[in-house]
Each structure stands twice: as C-alpha cells, then as structure tokens.
Amino acid sequence: RSPGYGISLVAETTTSCILSSKCVATHSGASELQLPEDLGTQAAMSLLQEIKLGGVVDSTHQGLLFILCALCPEDVSKVRVGKLSSYGIKTLQHIKEFMGVQFSIKPDPVTGTVLLTCIGSGFQNLYRKVS
Numbered sequence: 001r002s003p004g005y006g007i008s009l010v011a012e013t014t015t016s017c018i019l020s021s022k023c024v025a026t027h028s029g030a031s032e033l034q035l036p037e038d039l040g041t042q043a044a045m046s047l048l049q050e051i052k053l054g055g056v057v058d059s060t061h062q063g064l065l066f067i068l069c070a071l072c073p074e075d076v077s078k079v080r081v082g083k084l085s086s087y088g089i090k091t092l093q094h095i096k097e098f099m100g101v102q103f104s105i106k107p108d109p110v111t112g113t114v115l116l117t118c119i120g121s122g123f124q125n126l127y128r129k130v131s
Contacts, residue, residue: 004033007040009047019058021047053082054113062088070101072120080113099123 006024013019023043025034050058057065062081066088069077081088084105096102103118 005036005039007043009043011047011051013051015056017056019047019050020060021050021058050082054111055081057081059083059085059088063091066091066095066103066116069103069116069118070095070099070121071123074120074122076117076119078115078117080108080111080115082113084114 004025006022008020008022010018010020021043023039023046025036025039027033053059056079059082062085065079065081069079092103092105099121101118101121103116106115106117107113108115
C-alpha cells in the first residue's frame, strides 16, 4: 500500500559536498496521511541534522563512498564523514571480509567528525576492452 507522497531535499556545501534527506508520508491512524507541511518540516530537520554532522556525504551514502575508496588504485584515500551510520559500519566490515581492505578510523573531537583512510585494492575491470 503506497503512502501517497514524499519529499527529497538536497543541499550543496561551499566545498561542493552533496547532502540529502528524504521523507515519505506516514499514516496516522486508519487512513489519515501525514500533512504535507509536517512532512516538509520533518525533511528539513533531517537535512539540517545531516549538515550538523559534517562530513563529505550524508549518512545514507557512507557505504557507497567506502566501497569506492576500497576499489580505487593502490593509493591512499582519505574521507571525512559525520557520525558513522550502522550501514556504514556494516559496509566497512564487508569490505574487510570480501576485499581485504582495512580502513584506519580516527575520530576528530574538534569537529565531531571521523577521518577514514585506506589503501585501495587496485581493482581493475578485466572485461573492459583496451584500445
């Protein structure tokens, strides 16, 4: 059963980092949908929370960023994220298990963010034709 509507907000920082937030209307009873104004407020507050956490990506996309760092050439990758999400932590565990790439995790108490570094696996697409 579809809730009916949702909203997605995106913000770009002055350093070109993209942060996003999304919310979907919920039913508050038998068939009443959440008011659009309340949904907009909820989405805006969620986006502001992502901005407050800092980092270069929002908590939803941390796992994707970690995978891209692990797949890059055999060089050092450094990324700064806000508080690690449970999905991000699980992704780090899978990366270590499947790819053998381990991240160094250092909290930065001054900014309240986390700095992660790794050496990429040097993955190459063997299917890609070389000209």
